[in-house]
Amino acid sequence: MKDKSIVVIGGGPAGMMAAIRASQLKWNVILIEKNQELGKKLLLTGKGRCNLTNASDLESFIKSFSGNGKFLRDTFKAFSNLDLINFFENRGVKLKTERQQRVFPASDKAIDILDALRGELKKNKVKIQHNSEVENIVIRNNKVDGIEVKGKKSILCDAIILSTGGVSYASTGSSGEGLKMVEQVGHKIISLRPGLIGLMTKDKYPRLLQGLPLKNIRITFSDGKKKITSEIGELMFTDFGISGPLVLTLSGPVVDSLKAGKKVSAFIDLKPALSEKQIDARFLREFKVNPKKSIKYFLKGMLPLRLIDIFLEMSDISPDKTVSQITQQERRKLLLLFKALPLEISKPRPINMAMITKGGISLKEINPKTMESRLIKRLYFAGEIIDVDANTGGFNLQSAFSTGYLAGESAAK
C-alpha cells in the first residue's frame, strides 16, 4: 500500500473497472464522478438491457472496430470478453448470448451489471466522490501531480486514470470536459464525429413512413462518383430520415463523406435477392394471370402497405389503373424504385444523439500495452475518450471494460 492514491476520473464502465483493478492490486483508489450516481450511460445501454460484450473471437472483435481495432489487441489479451463474462458470472450475474453473439444479463436488466460493479468497488474499498467535477489535471515535471475539483479541495495523487467518456448523450455526464483537459496538457484530439448515428434526409417521404421497418433490404450510399458503403440488413424510417441497425452500422463512412463536403445519396434495394430481370418477369407473369387487378392491389403482394402510395406517386402512376393499363415505361419506373429507391442524405443527427463518439485522444500518444500517455508519466486513459469506436454488438462496452482493466493494472504496477 502506498501513501498516495490513484485517482480515476469518471465513473462509467471504463472508470469503474479501472478503479476495481487498481484497488484489487492494493492501492488506495479514489473514483471521482460528477453525477450523483455512477454508470448513468451504462443503464441506457442495449435499451436498458446492456449488451455488455460479444462472444466472438479476437479477430472478429478487432474487425468490428472502425479502423483502429488493432490498437486494442494487447488490451483484449489483458482482459478478454471471456474474462469479462467470468467477472460478472463469478459475482452472481447470470448472462445469456443472443443472435450475433451479443451477450446480455439473463435478467435483461442493465442495473444488474451496475450493481455487480458497485459491489466490487465497495468490496475493494474504493473511495467514491460523487457530485465532484474535475476541472484540471495538474502536471509537474512532466508527471502527474494531482487534480482540481470544482468547488472542492484539490487532490494530490500518484497516478490518474482519465475515463470521462466521449461527447454523446451529454446528459449522462459525458460532455467532453476530459477531452478539453487532456488537450490542455498537450495531447492531440482526433476530430470528434458522431458514430452509430441516424441520418437525416432531404426527402420528405421517410417522415410519412415513420416507424416502418424494412427487413433484409440492401442500402448503398454513394457520393455521386463512387460507392461509399453498402450492406444488407434492417432499416427504419423515422421522423428525421433513416435509422435502424443497418444505418447505424454504415453511418461512419457516410458521416466522413458528408464532413468532407460531399453530396451523399442512398439507394434502397427492396429485393436484393432478385435481379431486375427476375422482378420484371414476375410483373409480366402476374399481370397476365389477372389483368383486371388494380396496380395498387397488385403491389400489396410485393411491398409494405405504407410504401405503395409513395411508390405510385414517385412513378406517376394512378392507383386506379389496372395492371393491363401499365405501360412498359411505367413498369420500368416501378422496377427502378424496387431496386434503387432514392434518398438524399442531408446530414447526420447531432453528435449528442450518437451512440458513440468517433475520434478522441490520438492513439499515437498512448502506449497500447499499458494505456499510459506517451507524453505525461503516470497519466492513463480508458474508455470512449480514446480514438476507438466499434459497431453495435457489445464491442464498445468491452473496449471500455478492457481498457479500464489494463489502465488500472498498469497504474497499480
Ligand SMILES: Cc1cc2nc3c(=O)[nH]c(=O)nc-3n(C[C@H](O)[C@H](O)[C@H](O)COP(=O)(O)OP(=O)(O)OC[C@H]3O[C@@H](n4cnc5c(N)ncnc54)[C@H](O)[C@@H]3O)c2cc1C
Ligand atoms: C443509448 C446508448 C446505448 C448504448 N448501448 C450500448 C450497448 O448495448 N453495448 C455497447 O457495447 N455499447 C453501448 N453504448 C456505448 C457505451 O455506452 C459507451 O461506449 C460506454 O458507456 C463508454 O464508457 P466510458 O466509461 O468510457 O464512458 P461513460 O459511460 O460516458 O462514462 C463517463 C463518466 O465520466 C463522468 N465524467 C465526465 N466528465 C467528468 C468530470 N469532469 N469529472 C468527473 N466525472 C466526469 C461522466 O459523468 C460519466 O459517468 C451505448 C451508448 C448509448 C448512448
